[in-house]
Amino acid sequence: MTALQVQGKAARQAERTLAVASAAVKNQALEAIARALLDRQEDILAANAQDMEDGRANGLSEALLDRLALSPQRIEGMVEGVRQVAALPDPIGQVKHMERRPNGLIIGKRTVPLGVIGIIYEARPNVTVDAAVLCLKSGNAVILRGGKEAFRSNQALTEIMRQALEESGLPRDCVALVQDTSRQSAQEMMALTEYLDVLIPRGGRGLIRSVTENARVPVIRTGEGICHIYVQAQADLQMAAEIVYNAKCSRPSVCNAAECLLVHQGVAEQFLPMAQAFLQGKHVELRGCPRTREILGPSVVPATAEDWDTEYGDYIMAVKVVNDTQEALDFINRHGTGHSEAIVTNNYRVAQRFLDEVDAAAVYVNASTRFTDGFEFGLGAEIGISTQKMHARGPMGLEELTSTKYIIYGSGQVR
Amino acid sequence: MTALQVQGKAARQAERTLAVASAAVKNQALEAIARALLDRQEDILAANAQDMEDGRANGLSEALLDRLALSPQRIEGMVEGVRQVAALPDPIGQVKHMERRPNGLIIGKRTVPLGVIGIIYEARPNVTVDAAVLCLKSGNAVILRGGKEAFRSNQALTEIMRQALEESGLPRDCVALVQDTSRQSAQEMMALTEYLDVLIPRGGRGLIRSVTENARVPVIRTGEGICHIYVQAQADLQMAAEIVYNAKCSRPSVCNAAECLLVHQGVAEQFLPMAQAFLQGKHVELRGCPRTREILGPSVVPATAEDWDTEYGDYIMAVKVVNDTQEALDFINRHGTGHSEAIVTNNYRVAQRFLDEVDAAAVYVNASTRFTDGFEFGLGAEIGISTQKMHARGPMGLEELTSTKYIIYGSGQVR
Numbered sequence: 001m002t003a004l005q006v007q008g009k010a011a012r013q014a015e016r017t018l019a020v021a022s023a024a025v026k027n028q029a030l031e032a033i034a035r036a037l038l039d040r041q042e043d044i045l046a047a048n049a050q051d052m053e054d055g056r057a058n059g060l061s062e063a064l065l066d067r068l069a070l071s072p073q074r075i076e077g078m079v080e081g082v083r084q085v086a087a088l089p090d091p092i093g094q095v096k097h098m099e100r101r102p103n104g105l106i107i108g109k110r111t112v113p114l115g116v117i118g119i120i121y122e123a124r125p126n127v128t129v130d131a132a133v134l135c136l137k138s139g140n141a142v143i144l145r146g147g148k149e150a151f152r153s154n155q156a157l158t159e160i161m162r163q164a165l166e167e168s169g170l171p172r173d174c175v176a177l178v179q180d181t182s183r184q185s186a187q188e189m190m191a192l193t194e195y196l197d198v199l200i201p202r203g204g205r206g207l208i209r210s211v212t213e214n215a216r217v218p219v220i221r222t223g224e225g226i227c228h229i230y231v232q233a234q235a236d237l238q239m240a241a242e243i244v245y246n247a248k249c250s251r252p253s254v255c256n257a258a259e260c261l262l263v264h265q266g267v268a269e270q271f272l273p274m275a276q277a278f279l280q281g282k283h284v285e286l287r288g289c290p291r292t293r294e295i296l297g298p299s300v301v302p303a304t305a306e307d308w309d310t311e312y313g314d315y316i317m318a319v320k321v322v323n324d325t326q327e328a329l330d331f332i333n334r335h336g337t338g339h340s341e342a343i344v345t346n347n348y349r350v351a352q353r354f355l356d357e358v359d360a361a362a363v364y365v366n367a368s369t370r371f372t373d374g375f376e377f378g379l380g381a382e383i384g385i386s387t388q389k390m391h392a393r394g395p396m397g398l399e400e401l402t403s404t405k406y407i408i409y410g411s412g413q414v415r
Numbered sequence: 416m417t418a419l420q421v422q423g424k425a426a427r428q429a430e431r432t433l434a435v436a437s438a439a440v441k442n443q444a445l446e447a448i449a450r451a452l453l454d455r456q457e458d459i460l461a462a463n464a465q466d467m468e469d470g471r472a473n474g475l476s477e478a479l480l481d482r483l484a485l486s487p488q489r490i491e492g493m494v495e496g497v498r499q500v501a502a503l504p505d506p507i508g509q510v511k512h513m514e515r516r517p518n519g520l521i522i523g524k525r526t527v528p529l530g531v532i533g534i535i536y537e538a539r540p541n542v543t544v545d546a547a548v549l550c551l552k553s554g555n556a557v558i559l560r561g562g563k564e565a566f567r568s569n570q571a572l573t574e575i576m577r578q579a580l581e582e583s584g585l586p587r588d589c590v591a592l593v594q595d596t597s598r599q600s601a602q603e604m605m606a607l608t609e610y611l612d613v614l615i616p617r618g619g620r621g622l623i624r625s626v627t628e629n630a631r632v633p634v635i636r637t638g639e640g641i642c643h644i645y646v647q648a649q650a651d652l653q654m655a656a657e658i659v660y661n662a663k664c665s666r667p668s669v670c671n672a673a674e675c676l677l678v679h680q681g682v683a684e685q686f687l688p689m690a691q692a693f694l695q696g697k698h699v700e701l702r703g704c705p706r707t708r709e710i711l712g713p714s715v716v717p718a719t720a721e722d723w724d725t726e727y728g729d730y731i732m733a734v735k736v737v738n739d740t741q742e743a744l745d746f747i748n749r750h751g752t753g754h755s756e757a758i759v760t761n762n763y764r765v766a767q768r769f770l771d772e773v774d775a776a777a778v779y780v781n782a783s784t785r786f787t788d789g790f791e792f793g794l795g796a797e798i799g800i801s802t803q804k805m806h807a808r809g810p811m812g813l814e815e816l817t818s819t820k821y822i823i824y825g826s827g828q829v830r
Binding site: 016019020099101105107112114115193197198213216218219220236239242243245246247250333355356357359360361362363364365366367368370371372376377378388389390391393394403404405406407408409410411412413414415 | 431434435514516520522527529530608612613628631633634635651654657658660661662665748770771772774775776777778779780781782783785786787791792793803804805806808809818819820821822823824825826827828829830
């Protein structure tokens with residue numbers, strides 16, 4: 001057996017105990033994890049300092065180093081996150097529907113954990129705790145495979161969690177960290193069908209595509225977001241400009257940020273200069289179609305075909321003038337990634353049509369796409385935003401980490 | 416583009432219209448299909464007669480020929496099935512949950528179709544109509560790839576459905592039949608990620624395994640069933656014998672039939688002869704562990720390790736005496752396929768434990784595993800029985816062919 005198979009087998013075994021643990025036991029374990037993270041923060045910071053030193057020596061970008069860095073404040077943030085999850089209702093063991101059938105069988109549908117969840121992510125140590133805790137609360141064992149740049153930090157965090165689990169009477173193997181951070185270990189996880197029930201990639205587009213395309217374990221695809229704002233002819237243009245500015249500029253690196261602005265030709269001459277004025281506040285680079293450039297002038301970079309399919313994650317926005325709503329809908333359904341899409345309009349019929357015909361996880365009327373988030377949607381937590389249609393779509397909270405089983409109480413029925 | 420890609424692209428286009436079709440339009444189309452199947456039954460029977468002739472010439476077994484054969488009665492059964500699906504409530508466009516958030520956003524979760532569904536199945540023409548109709552009702556386009564032995568029958572059925580769709584104002588490409596029935600077309604479907612949202616294999620174990628292991632399109636695994644009946648020490652033995660007989664003998668070829676009997680050692684001497692007497696009514700071959708053979712004698716075939724992992728689909732049953740419930744649970748969770756599992760007991764605590772700890776789609780107390788079925792569970796229809804945990808588990812009806820999207824009504828909110 002490979003090292004990963006050994007971990008998988010142990011996780012599968014541990015999961016059987018965790019799956020039937022009461023909410024009280026799971027919450028005690030989460031509280032033990034929270035306390036241990038605080039108690040042992042020196043160890044965590046020391047491990048992280050080594051990762052940071054190596055990262056600097058290896059020339060990691062400032063943005064990557066910032067994601068990698070831990071501090072007492074960030075650890076406190078983690079701990080608060082753990083306690084918030086502990087405070088959420090237990091998603092496991094809920095009977096969603098129960099019915100007495102004509103033959104007297106009593107059939108109920110009960111929520112159960114998915115089993116063992118694999119998470120492949122990049123060099124963000126906060127994901128280690130965040131993802132583990134969501135899995136534990138929903139009764140799932142988890143095998144974490146973080147980026148190599150954060151290995152020492154992840155190792156320290158995972159060992160603390162495993163020890164806290166054991167002290168709370170749950171198997172330490174409910175949480176495991178893959179020790180090999182080479183490309184090969186990710187490949188091996190993608191094929192670990194015997195021990196993994198689900199694989200969730202968290203990170204950039206390249207990682208997610210690679211996992212989605214190569215995994216034999218069922219995958220939940222998350223996060224890729226080419227989101228549009230469509231400003232329709234009957235839009236409140238001031239509201240539209242504020243929404244466009246917010247969707248592009250409030251946090252351009254995240255997946256629910258907007259990448260492309262579509263403007264109805266009837267308001268393009270009036271609206272495009274307004275939008276440009278707002279976006280200049282953050283020096284947003286505009287890449288426009290020919291009609292956009294006719295209106296705004298040659299300071300707008302000509303958009304290429306590639307621009308319509310690019311998730312910039314930066315202060316750049318593609319801009320296109322469309323003839324009508326049909327063209328906007330076709331464009332969004334062709335170039336969008338099924339994440340979040342918004343229309344700004346006061347036309348009732350067009351608003352309803354947009355909600356009906358746009359094929360995405362979250363479709364907005366008169367609001368920023370930036371709200372697509374587990375906390376904003378009231379789920380209390382989030383393990384990612386699914387852009388697929390199977391199993392879960394949109395922000396995934398604890399409920400999306402569960403499956404169901406039918407329980408049937410009989411009295412001797414045969415068929 | 417390959418022929419399959421052309422079909423995929425057309426299905427993707429057709430699906431956009433179907434996805435927003437009203438229940439009334441979809442039901443009219445289903446009724447048109449029902450009428451057309453009756454009106455054109457001569458064409459169907461003629462095509463089927465050719466398939467049957469080739470099948471006989473190619474030496475198909477009687478069982479396969481029986482599955483392949485159509486008759487006026489069977490066509491009437493199909494038509495009745497179509498009308499039953501038409502009469503079910505529309506699963507699409509239902510808002511499961513809607514909430515006003517503190518910032519005034521009104522967020523709802525609405526059911527939508529999955530998109531384009533691929534079905535790979537064997538030489539059963541009834542699946543062609545059955546699966547297509549369930550997909551249509553749930554707003555999904557469908558690409559059917561049936562076994563080559565039934566190609567002419569499937570072609571006739573599909574053409575009738577496509578024409579009826581068109582006459583009802585829906586795109587004919589909502590239903591398509593793959594024209595190439597070679598192994599290669601199945602392989603190509605498994606990789607058709609651009610045009611297929613989900614792939615559902617229906618058929619024998621070999622087909623399902625091959626699709627599950629090789630597909631890059633998300634798969635819903637169905638149907639493999641190694642189901643156990645555990646007769647616990649405090650069982651009503653008469654009830655237990657009736658349940659064992661029913662689960663094994665009422666229809667041994669189906670996936671919810673039992674393959675293995677586990678008997679607590681405390682009642683084995685009394686129960687095994689009773690069970691044997693019942694099962695002898697259908698000449699069931701028993702394959703037993705050494706303790707079973709000690710009790711029932713050498714007429715019982717010795718079970719090999721392979722027997723514990725075999726779905727016989729026949730009048731054969733593996734039998735094992737276990738020391739206690741823990742051993743039964745471990746055995747079931749190791750050798751079961753996560754389909755349907757039953758305990759017979761009057762011990763309250765053991766019954767609850769069995770419901771908690773057995774990891775399967777359907778877990779029974781004091782009833783036959785044969786009830787795992789969409790109609791028996793009250794779903795009104797069934798496209799298969801999922802043995803995976805993601806997306807759907809157990810019998811899948813119309814609701815399991817849907818996804819969701821969040822619809823958000825705003826009034827200018829930014830974050």
